[in-house]
Amino acid sequence: xxxxxxxxxxxxxxxxxxxxxxxxxxxAVDGVSFDVRKGRTLGxxxxxxxxxSVTAMSIMRLLPQPMGKILGGExxxxxxxxxxxxxxxxxxIRGNRISMVFxxxxxxxxxxxxxxxxxxxxxxxxxxxxxxxxxxxxIEILDQVGIPSPEIRVTEYPHQLSGGMRQRVxxxxxxxxxxxxxxxxxxxxxxxxxxxxxxxxxINDLQRELDMAVILITHDLGVIAETxxxxxxxxxxxxxxxxxxxxxxxxxxxxxxxxxxNSIPRLDGVPxxxxxxxxxMVPALSELKSGxxxxxxxxxxxxxxxxxDRPSVEEISPGHWVEACPVCTQG
Numbered sequence: 529x530x531x532x533x534x535x536x537x538x539x540x541x542x543x544x545x546x547x548x549x550x551x552x553x554x555x556a557v558d559g560v561s562f563d564v565r566k567g568r569t570l571g572x573x574x575x576x577x578x579x580x581s582v583t584a585m586s587i588m589r590l591l592p593q594p595m596g597k598i599l600g601g602e603x604x605x606x607x608x609x610x611x612x613x614x615x616x617x618x619x620x621i622r623g624n625r626i627s628m629v630f631x632x633x634x635x636x637x638x639x640x641x642x643x644x645x646x647x648x649x650x651x652x653x654x655x656x657x658x659x660x661x662x663x664x665x666x667i668e669i670l671d672q673v674g675i676p677s678p679e680i681r682v683t684e685y686p687h688q689l690s691g692g693m694r695q696r697v698x699x700x701x702x703x704x705x706x707x708x709x710x711x712x713x714x715x716x717x718x719x720x721x722x723x724x725x726x727x728x729x730x731i732n733d734l735q736r737e738l739d740m741a742v743i744l745i746t747h748d749l750g751v752i753a754e755t756x757x758x759x760x761x762x763x764x765x766x767x768x769x770x771x772x773x774x775x776x777x778x779x780x781x782x783x784x785x786x787x788x789x790n791s792i793p794r795l796d797g798v799p800x801x802x803x804x805x806x807x808x809m810v811p812a813l814s815e816l817k818s819g820x821x822x823x824x825x826x827x828x829x830x831x832x833x834x835x836x837d838r839p840s841v842e843e844i845s846p847g848h849w850v851e852a853c854p855v856c857t858q859g
Contacts, residue, residue: 537709537741538564538587543601543611545579545586547813548594554813556582558765559601561841564709569735569742571756571773573749573788577810579765580745584711586611587743588628589618605709624654627702629731631714633694637686643670643697644682650704669700674730692723696730703734710735711743716751728755749792753777758847761785764810764821767841768856771848781844783826783856820853830855 545557557579564570572580585591587603589610603610605626610618630636638646647666651657657665663682670678673696686694695715702710712731716724732755735742744756752759752773759776761769761784769782780786790804808825811817819837823830839853850857 534566534568536563537566537605539602539604540564540583540587541602541604543583543586543603544599545582545591545596546599547592547596551814555599555816556765556813557586558816560760560762560765560767561601562760562767562770564741564743565757566708566741567735567739568757569744569755571752571759572743572745572762573747573752573759574762575747575810578762580762581713583762584628584713584743584745587711588622588626589615590622590628620654623650623702623707624705625707626709626711627705627707629695629698629702629710629712629715631717633691633698634686636698637694639686641685642682643684643686643689646697647682647701647704650701654705665704666700669704670697673697673700673703673734674726675700691719692726695719695723695727699727699730699734703738706738707740709741709743711745713745714747715744731755749788761788764816765813766821766851767849768822768851769849771850775845775848779848781848781850781857782822782853783828784822787826820851820856823853823855826856828855828858 541561543557543560544555546553546555560583562570572583574580586598587610598611601611610621644663644666647669648659648662651662651665652659666682667678670681675681675693675696689697715731716727719727728751731742746752756773759771759773760767761782763784769776769780769785776785777789780789787804787806791806806825807827811821817835819835820839823834834853834855839851841849842852843849
C-alpha cells in the first residue's frame with residue numbers, strides 16, 4: 529500500500545462468525561481480514577448470501593441473539609477488540625464512534641415516533657445536551673443531509689416521507705454524533721436509480737466534509753467503481769480478492785472477480801447475448817466445503833483435493849491479495 533496512505537482506523541483479522549441452527553453450528557464468515565483507513569472508503573462486494581451483512585453485523589455486535597456468535601478473530605478499533613469488549617462499552621461506541629446505515633429505512637426507523645425524536649434519542653444517549661438542544665440539532669442534521677423544510681420534517685412520522693427522504697433520515701441518525709466510521713449496508717437497494725445516485729453522492733459529500741471512513745456493502749460493482757478506494761470481493765463467507773479499486777478492475781486475478789466483472793453490461797457495443805453468466809448459486813451454509821468454494825462454479829476442471837484444502841491468501845502485488853486457488857487464479 530501507499531506509504532503516505534492514512535493510518536488504519538479499523539483492523540479486522542481472521543474474523544469467524546457462526547450461527548446455531550437446527551442443523552448444527554454453521555459458519556457464515558470464515559476468516560475474513562481487511563483494514564479500513566481514516567477518511568477512505570472500503571467496498572465489500574459479492575452476491576447475496578456471501579456474508580457481507582453478517583460481517584457488518586459482527587463489527588457492530590448486532591448479531592441476532594442467542595444464535596449469532598463471533599467464534600474467533602479480532603475487530604480492532606482504537607486499540608480495542610470490539611469482538612470481546614463488554615456490552616456496555618459497545619453501546620457507547622455503537623451509534624457514537626461507529627454508526628450503521630441500513631438497507632431498508634422503513635425497518636430501520638420506528639414507525640410510531642416522530643423523526644425528530646428518533647434523531648434526538650441518539651444525541652441524548654451519547655452527549656450531554658438538553659432535549660431542546662437535541663431537537664434543534666436534529667433540525668440542523670436534517671438540513672445537512674439535504675432534506676427540505678427540516679423544521680417541519682422533524683415533526684413528521686416515517687410513513688409521511690418518501691423512500692429517498694427516509695434513507696436520508698437514516699443517514700442523519702447515523703451521522704448525528706459525528707462518527708469516525710460509517711458502515712453502509714446496501715444503502716440504495718430499495719430506491720429508484722435517480723435517488724440511488726443522490727444518496728451515494730450525499731454519502732461521498734458528507735465523508736469529505738466530516739473526514740469519516742466508510743465501509744460500503746453492495747452487490748453493484750458500478751457503485752464500487754464510483755465510490756470506493758479499496759474493494760474486498762467476498763464469496764461464501766471468505767474474501768477471495770482484496771485490492772485498490774483500480775487494480776481490481778484492471779487486473780482481476782480470481783475467477784469469481786472476473787465473473788462478476790464480465791457480467792456487467794458495457795457501452796462498447798457488446799451484445800447482451802455475449803455477457804458472461806456465473807452458473808449455479810452461492811452454496812448454503814450447510815454445504816460449504818473447507819477448500820476452495822468457488823471451484824465448482826468456475827467452469828474449470830478441478831481436483832477433489834481443492835475442495836478439502838483451504839487455499840492460502842497471497843499478496844501478488846503491493847496491496848493486492850488473492851485467495852490463491854490454483855484453478856481459480858490460473859492465468
